[in-house]
Amino acid sequence: MQRKYLLIGVLLALIVSGCNMKGTSKEPYHVVYSSEEITEQTEYQNRSTYKIAIVPKVMNIPYFNAVEQGVMEAGDDLQVEVIYQGPSVANARQQIEVINQLVKNENIDVLAVSANDPEQLLPSLKKAEQMGVKVITWDADTAPEGRSFFINMVQDEALGRHLMDTLAWNIDEKGKFAIMTGADTAANLNEWLYWINQQHQEFYPDMQLVETVAANDDPQQAYTKAKELLAKYPDLDGIIGNSSVAPPAAAQAVLEEEKVGEVAIVGLSSPNPMNEYLKKDVVQVVTLWSPKKLGYLTVALSKQLAQGDLPYDNQEISGVGKISVMNDTVIMGEPIDFTKENVDQYDF
Structure with a gap:
């Protein structure tokens, strides 16, 4: 009763x-x-804070330092815990060690990696997924089976062809040139190289590619390679830097060898380290996107994935803008050209 x-x-x-x-x-x-x-709802869905690990190719170079700024800003804005940790040199073995330690010790929800090698990282990424960690790539991709989706900065073909064009425009579409890249295993760098070469072969028959050298995203190696190129090819007309450390290294080498005005330099780099080189006409133009926005976007989409949602075409991301989505690839936006006329407008 x-x-x-x-x-x-x-x-x-x-x-x-x-x-x-x-x-x-x-x-x-x-x-x-x-x-x-x-x-x-499950406890996981109810959580207000997720733990996201962002792994760059290498630590302590200007490009990835700018990415880190965006990552930390997004962590504060979006109220998620972020870890930004990568290898001291750009190679797959060290990066695998970082990934394995993060997955083992940090109880992360999402792992976001800029891959030094598209194949060697796969076992570690698949193991992370088996342990309940959601995996994405950004900046440099793995094979598709290693992640949910890839965050690309720009469309690969457009960027590679544009880099070739910027050099051609500055040496009257003729003469000898070299390409300086980063790690020769990095998928994004190899995609850009492919389209640089396609544009060269299709449109610039009077330009001769003499050599492509890899410097493993190491500033000192890049500087050494640039000095070697200038010594080996005294009649060199231009250098394309296909990774962010290449243009400043090439610029310093050209300045020291007193070849300003003889060897044109273009490529991928942040505006801050290139500011004085551009203003002194050592470098003609550098191209990039906002690495800070890339870091912010990676955290934003990582949190979204932790909540069970995938990115979609024309999605508006606060602090970044509208993104494009094609199949399993997110494209952040268009590249930016930095010249002596506009370089002071940017700060990264």
Whole structure:
């Protein structure tokens, strides 16, 4: 009898408070307050804070330092815990060690990697997924089976062809040139190289590519390679830097060898380290996107993935803008050309 009165009291309380109960034979009953359903969620979905690990190719170069700024800003804005950790040199073995330690020790929800090698990282990424960690790539991709989606800065073909064009325009579409790249295993750098070469072969028959050299995204190696190119090819007309450390290294070498005006330099780099080189006409133009925005976007989409949602075409990302999505690739936006006329407008 006491239980009967208790049940009646509960039902009356629900009616008085404007609540009712809904359910079906297949679903548990739940309470509806003011016509808004409150459904049972898992502890994971209810969490206000996720833990996201962002792994660059290498630490402590200007490009990835700018990415880190965006990552930390997004962590604060979006109220997620972020870890930014990468290898001290740009190679797959060290990066695998970083990934394995993060997955083992940090209880992360999402792992976002700029891959030094598209194949060697796969076992570690697949193991992370098996342990319940969601995996994406950014900046440099792996094979598709290693991640949910890839965040690309720009469209690869457009960027590679544009880099070739910027050099051609500055040496009257003729003469000898070299390409300086980063790690020769990096998928993004190799894609850009492919399209640089395609543009060269299709449109610039009077230009001769003498050599492509890799410097492993190491500033000192890049500087050494640039000096070697200038010594080996005294009649060199231009250099394309296909990674962010190449243009400043080439610029310093050209300045020291007193070849300003003889060897044109273009390529990928942040505006801050290129500011004085551009203003002194050591470098003609450098091209990039905002690495800070790339870091911000990576955290934003990582949090979204942790909540169970994928990015979609024309999605507006606060602090970044509209993104494009093609199949399993996100494209952040268009590249920016920095010249002596506009370089002071940017700060990264």
